[in-house]
Amino acid sequence: MSHTASVKAVISPKAGAVAHRSEIISALQADDIFDHIRPSAPDFADALNAAYDTQAAVIVGTGEATFDSRLAAATGAAHYLVAGVDDDAVNVQLAAGQLVRDGRVPAGICILKHSGAPTSALTAEGEAIPYVSLDEISKAERREPVIGPELFERNLIHQARAKKAHIVLPEGDDDRILIAADQLLREKVCRLTILGDPSAMAARAKELKLDLSGANLTDPTSGTQLEEFAEDFAELRKHKGVTLEEARETMKDISYYATMMIHKGLADGMVSGAAHTTAHTIKPSFQIIKTAPGSSVVSSIFLMVMDGVLWAFGDCAVNPNPTSEQLAEIAAVSAQTAAQFGIEPKVAMLSYSTGTSGAGEDVEVVAAAVEKAKADNPELQLDGPLQFDAAVVESVGQKKMPGSDVAGKATVFVFPDLNSGNITYKAVQRTADALAVGPILQGLNKPVNDLSRGATVPDIVNTVAITAIQAG
Incomplete structure (x- = not known):
């Protein structure tokens, strides 16, 4: 099993020392341990962000895991490759070689074994890299991260998660929205309300093997809120001659309904446009949310x-x-x-x-x-x-x-x-x-963002994360 952790909690044994698994785990902070046999790039990025939070260098556990050397190199931190058991020694050497080929030399390699640990390991070029102590690791030079798409997207998720925003997605009849919602909920990016036929959305989620149990599935065409929203809209637009009956019809439109949710404080932001035009998405914002104080242009x-x-x-x-x-x-x-x-x-x-x-x-x-x-x-x-x-x-x-x-x-x-x-x-x-x-x-007074009708699921996830950050 491999572990990825922030450096300040990792023990690097001296030559010949005995390092039992229980000792290693007790030295790690529980929140920093990834128990995945094959951790994904997002898991790795999460660990890197944790390391930056502690101003630490980064320990990369390889073992049977897939080592993403491009992502590792992009961070700019000092990297220490750790092997957990005898069989990992080969994998950690391969990882070191890949890191070197990508233009970075690992600062150290630690091979944790039950006995007979060697005094050093080799890079792909055959150079010996000795064990390093925790003190040495803590003093390692910390370089500035080099931004790239993978790291940027993970940072968006981390920022959004901290805001705990509530975002409304009006287009619940679009599979891309449902798939993106599943991912957003699994990663705890924000709270979600999805507009549409709740039964139809639940049935489609089941077909797609999605878990939307954490979302509020809402029918905008029925319920007491529809009448309340219509009354509010009629009041907002009475200077334009909008009647209550006209307001009732308008509020059946998903974009108007979602925008009114934001206006009423029932959601913090909205993302739409996967199946509708930009005008359909933002026109209700001009009429209901309006521009921010001091702003004259959106x-x-x-x-x-x-x-x-x-x-x-x-x-x-x-x-x-x-x-x-x-x-x-x-x-x-x-x-x-x-x-x-x-x-x-x-x-x-x-x-x-x-x-x-x-x-x-x-x-x-x-x-x-x-x-x-x-x-x-x-x-x-x-x-x-x-x-x-x-x-x-x-x-x-x-x-x-x-x-x-x-x-x-x-x-x-x-x-x-x-x-x-x-x-x-x-x-x-x-x-x-x-x-x-x-x-x-x-x-705008409150965050509303528009999707391209050709938006992919990652596009939707990124836009929701951005909207959550703006809402915070």
């Missing part, structure tokens, strides 16, 4: 995750031709959203021209947006107009906009219009093998 960002890179792109989904005032607001709120997900915001206002090198109405709109955004948010690192290469390549940025704190170092990119933003995010997603998470809507 916009979106995509989180673009590549090996070693985490960027935010906005607005790629909502506003076709934003004004300079809207661009300035989109820049500020995009920086806030990016910071929620671990990005240090350095905002580049993009254009086909850098600085004052070009002229034209489109460039002038961006230049005016930069001026307003800086005036409204003096603490924000923001610059522009910037061409994309000047925003991301330091040598180009220094040449085209010397002295800028953002040029060549940008992490948040604000596109001048929907055309350029949508094209760019899709180009990066498809050609750079990037994970594109979004669109994440921003500027």
Whole structure:
């Protein structure tokens, strides 16, 4: 059996020491032990996050487990490979070799045996790596993690789980929603209400071998809440001439019903759009939830995750031709959203021209947006107009906009219009093998997020996790 644990609770025996299994387990914190014979990548990532929480290096138990060396290398932590019994020695050596081939040398290999433990083990290159003590491990250099899609997705789950949010999913007649709900419930990401015919959803879940017992399955077309919601909606929209009878019909629409749940405090956020248009998803939000205080525009960002890179792109989904005032607001709120997900915001206002090198109405709109955004948010690192290469390549940025704190170092990119933003995010997603998470809507009073009708189950899981984080 293999164990993965944070380092501070692991005993590394000296040469020739006797290490019985009971002694090893008693030295481990119970919460850090994974009893899976073949732990999955998510289990491994969970252990790594626990290790970061304790500022520790990472112990990787191999044994009969599948050792995910790419995921291990991505963390940037010091790695110690541990074998639990005699037969594991071969596996731990293979794991060490793979780690080396992926560009990382393990800091130490510990082989725990009942007797006769050797004084060292070998890397794939034949170099001897001696046993290391707990004190040595604790002092090991801790490198910054290198972000990648796998690690980012696991971090989303961890952040969302801590928020304990309640998310409503209106599209309970879509298999992808039910499958995603099963995964979200198993991982305790959030509480869920799923709208639809409860009997039909339960029957379909049984066919798909899903467990939805932890979700609240709700029929939006019946019950006392429908009348209450209709009365509230009629009151909210009476200035538009909406009657109670019209409100009753409107509330039978799943998006309106779910949005009213958020307005009434019965849910913290909503995710929809797997089977409906963006307009169908967000129109009720404009009428019921409305914009957040101080916001005049609803916009979106995509989180673009590549090996070693985490960027935010906005607005790629909502506003076709934003004004300079809207661009300035989109820049500020995009920086806030990016910071929620671990990005240090350095905002580049993009254009086909850098600085004052070009002229034209489109460039002038961006230049005016930069001026307003800086005036409204003096603490924000923001610059522009910037061409994309000047925003991301330091040598180009220094040449085209010397002295800028953002040029060549940008992490948040604000596109001048929907055309350029949508094209760019899709180009990066498809050609750079990037994970594109979004669109994440921003500027609303409560979190509502839209799915693509081509959304996969992982897309839905990620979007629900993001919505839970926003709700917190």
